[in-house]
Amino acid sequence: MPRSDTRSDCIDLRATLDCGQVFHWRKRADGSWEGLIGEGHAVVREDNSRLVVLQGEPGLVNRYFAMDHDLGGIYAGFPKDETMLAALDFCRGLRMIRQPAWECLATFITSSMKQVAHIRQMSTALRARFGSAVAGTDLRSYPTPDALASASEDELRACGLGYRAKNLRATAQRVASGAADLETMRELDDENLRDALCQLPGVGRKVANCVMLFGFEKLSAFPVDTWIARIMKRHYWRGRAKPTPAALEKKLAARFGPHAGYAQQYLFHHARSTERRRHR
DNA sequence: CGCCAGGGTCTCG
């Protein structure tokens, strides 16, 4: 009997929503997942690895969860080494969702030197304090650029942001004023988009790559954080001199191909999940 | 208590 989750239209909601690409979805007692897609309330569940939309406009929800991504084709392009195959086996059905660009950018500005659990906590606090109510749920929308631009630094620090408050506020002001236009950035090629994002306060190479991957559908973007650097050193970079981040990305792009971002997220989620388990 | 967390930025050699 063929595994049902090897189909190209499968999805693993827990892996997708709990892998560190998005930070506000929650699992309900009945096993369904509740979240917001922009300002819209959405509830979804799995049925035999297929996506079932319980709340929200189906076309919009399917687009958010990137159900059009051909996972079979993407997996076929992964390198066949042991580390990658173990990650694939663990993460099969994890999809790179299409997040609203501003929400993604702002969230990852707050992510530096923070654990995933605390990024979620800051996101919740920002939504509660500066977001808007949404009909049918107590979840609140992510604050607009205007809302964060007009907040004081102390108010942002009260949401647990620490030194990141200044950067989030400054970037929100640039976006709110139109000095930075995220929609126009969609027309840029990868390299120019990365450069444009890196000009924003609090955005360096790593955060820019996350925003490209999660918010701009740039599936080749390869964020290198502490976990990925550890994996690369352990499994892909043994004995060799430490390359610069840019050189590392170039070599990784060659190794992992046009969907390198997918491979990266699978390696990240697998390593982090198994490491966490070992601590219990 | 010490260490680490999906880093960015500035300074100094």
Place this chain on the structure above:
DNA sequence: CGAGACCATGGC
């Protein structure tokens, strides 16, 4: 360039 200091906060 490249390495190091510093930045806040919370979990373990």
